[in-house]
Amino acid sequence: MINLPSIAILGTGSMGGAILSGLLAPGVTVDGGIRVTNRSERKAAALRSPSVTSLAIEKDRGANHAAVAGARVVLVAVKPHMVPDLLREISGAIDPGAIVVSVAAGVRIDTMQALVDVPVLRAMPNTPATVGRAVTGVSAGDRASDADVAVVTALFGTVGSVLEVPESRIDALSAISGSGPAYVFLLIEELERTAFKLGFTRQESRVMVENTFLGASELLAVSGETPAELRRRVTSPKGTTERAIEVLEEAGLSALFDRATDAAITRAQELAAP
Numbered sequence: 001m002i003n004l005p006s007i008a009i010l011g012t013g014s015m016g017g018a019i020l021s022g023l024l025a026p027g028v029t030v031d032g033g034i035r036v037t038n039r040s041e042r043k044a045a046a047l048r049s050p051s052v053t054s055l056a057i058e059k060d061r062g063a064n065h066a067a068v069a070g071a072r073v074v075l076v077a078v079k080p081h082m083v084p085d086l087l088r089e090i091s092g093a094i095d096p097g098a099i100v101v102s103v104a105a106g107v108r109i110d111t112m113q114a115l116v117d118v119p120v121l122r123a124m125p126n127t128p129a130t131v132g133r134a135v136t137g138v139s140a141g142d143r144a145s146d147a148d149v150a151v152v153t154a155l156f157g158t159v160g161s162v163l164e165v166p167e168s169r170i171d172a173l174s175a176i177s178g179s180g181p182a183y184v185f186l187l188i189e190e191l192e193r194t195a196f197k198l199g200f201t202r203q204e205s206r207v208m209v210e211n212t213f214l215g216a217s218e219l220l221a222v223s224g225e226t227p228a229e230l231r232r233r234v235t236s237p238k239g240t241t242e243r244a245i246e247v248l249e250e251a252g253l254s255a256l257f258d259r260a261t262d263a264a265i266t267r268a269q270e271l272a273a274p
């Protein structure tokens with residue numbers, strides 16, 4: 001049983017919505033309620049339920065103020081460029097005993113602490129939060145207490161596993177696990193495209209590729225073996241897989257991942273700029 005204090009989620013799109021699903025999971029209780037906001041009434045209406053007060057800015061310009069009042073945790077999940085304006089808007093309404101937790105890529109704790117009086121933490125989850133399989137990095141600012149970190153760890157623990165890292169590492173963590181699901185989906189898309197080019201139907205391509213990714217991930221999860229060992233078991237000496245892997249390695253796959261993650265980290269640094 002996980003018990004969390006009252007929470008407001010400001011910006012309940014892909015990420016905020018995924019975290020909301022964790023709060024609504026069986027075995028999780030939130031004292032004092034859950035309040036969430038969005039820009040449009042259409043999105044807000046879809047999230048409204050007996051357990052969730054869901055407010056839309058387009059109907060009520062004071063929605064963020066109303067959501068924040070009395071909340072112990074204020075989770076900020078709007079786009080990075082909107083974070084400073086949002087914090088300026090709500091600063092006066094934040095409870096003195098509250099904490100602000102931002103999931104925005106790039107936006108630094110110092111920048112946010114300059115705009116609000118309460119402790120600020122950053123969290124970097126990923127979208128498998130929707131199915132309870134997120135990886136979330138959490139970094140605490142200098143105002144945050146151990147109890148604040150524990151609350152945030154428990155919050156993200158409702159949607160998966162949590163790692164505490166210094167803020168200096170969170171952009172790198174984001175480039176690996178925050179963006180990581182997109183790399184996996186891209187690989188799936190590309191292999192499906194290849195299967196189609198080999199003459200399979202779209203449906204056959206999906207069955208082959210998606211079940212191969214799901215099956216390989218499940219095997220990794222349950223076998224206790226390393227990916228390298230599981231790969232070795234597929235790669236018969238002088239067999240067919242060996243030839244395919246040689247091509248992928250010759251094409252510089254590992255250097256490509258280094259460049260891709262460097263690009264993501266550089267973008268996070270750009271987003272940090274005022």
Ligand SMILES: NC(=O)C1=CN([C@@H]2O[C@H](COP(=O)(O)OP(=O)(O)OC[C@H]3O[C@@H](n4cnc5c(N)ncnc54)[C@H](O)[C@@H]3O)[C@@H](O)[C@H]2O)C=CC1
Nearest residue numbers: 011012013014015037038039077078079080103104105125
């Ligand atoms: N999508 C992902 O995989 C991840 C996203 N993030 C971070 O999460 C944040 C949100 O990203 P997404 O969920 O992908 O975007 P999104 O566009 O799906 O959600 C943003 C939501 O904010 C709402 N919104 C806009 N202005 C608002 C305002 N003034 N007040 C309240 N709500 C407002 C919109 O209605 C929208 O639903 C970003 O800062 C991003 O860096 C972090 C980790 C992973």
Ligand SMILES: O=C(O)[C@@H]1CCC=N1
Nearest residue numbers: 104105174178179180
């Ligand atoms: O693409 C982005 O900026 C966000 C941060 C990590 C995943 N999505």
